[in-house]
Amino acid sequence: MNFPEELWYTKSHEWIRMQEDGSAQIGLTDYAQHELGDLVFVNLPAVGDVLAAGETFADVESVKAVSDVFSPVTARVAAVHEELADTPADINNAPYEAWLVRVENITAHEELLNAADYEAYTKTCTVE
Secondary structure, three states: OOOOOOOEEOOOOEEEEEOOOOOEEEEEOHHHHHHHOOEEEEEOOOOOOEEOOOOEEEEEEEOOOEEEEEOOEEEEEEEEOHHHHOOOOHHHHOOOOOOOEEEEEEEEEOOOEOHHHHHHHHOOOOOO
16 A cells, blocks of 8 residues: 655545645545445536535445545635546546545645554554
8 A cells, every 4th residue: 555655644535735835635545445446436526616624525436335535624626637537447546646626725624644644544444
């Protein structure tokens, strides 16, 4: 499993990459995509939607189940990775490049874990 050190992680298995301009990208972790299996569908929010920290903002469907994706931050959606609608398997192939949304105007965040803490956490759980 891969746990890039420049990212922050949530206990619900999302990653967040903070940008210098104050925006951030959000995606699913390598652990999550591995546990979910082959992804076949992604349902993303619209540009302009406001996400709330800890609340569902998207869902992904795998050959196993449909799973909610939770926002690690309260923020406004600035961009959506629209190509994932046609190629959701990109998340399986490159989870840290296949971001779901880019957000801005971040006002709050969930408890975030660094890479070492998230890696340790994954040893104690399974994706629900």
